[in-house]
Amino acid sequence: MSKNYKKLALSIAFDAIGMIPIPFFDLLWAPTSGYLMTKMYKGKEGKIAGIISFIEEIIPFSDFIPTFTIMWFYTYVFHKKEDDKIIEL
Template identity: 70%
Template structure:
C-alpha cells in the first residue's frame, strides 16, 4: 500500500474518532494539531483551523474533515507538493 493510501486510511480513522461523543473538548485541539502534521505548509495550517472549529462546534462532527483534506491534496490538486509523503506525528 502506498504512503498516500496509508494517509487515506489514517484520515478515515481520525474522522471516525471525531464521531465519538463527549470528547470534543479534548479532540478539537488534538485534531487541529494532527492535521497540521499530516499536511504541511499553509494548507495544513488552514485545514488544522478548520478541523478545530468543526470539532468544537456541537453536531458538526459528521463532516469528514481529514478525508476531505486528503481528497483535496491527492485528487483535486493531483498530489502533494509540500509534503515528502512521510506520515509523521510527533507529540
C-alpha cells in the same frame, strides 16, 4: 500500499474518532485534531485545514463532517500531490 493510501486510512480513522458521541470529548479532540491535521499536511493548506478541523470539532453537532478525508481528497486527488511523510510526531 502507498503512503497516500496509508494517510487516507489514517484520515478515515481520525474522522471516525471525531464522531464518538461522548460528552465533552470534543473539548479534548478538537485541539488534537487540529494539531494532527497540521502534522499530516504541511504548509499553508495544512495550517488552514488544522484551524477548520479544530472549529468543526469544537462546534456541537458538526462532527459528521469528515474533515481529514476531505483534506486527503483535496491534496491527493484534486492537486495530485506526490507521496510524503505520513506523520512526524
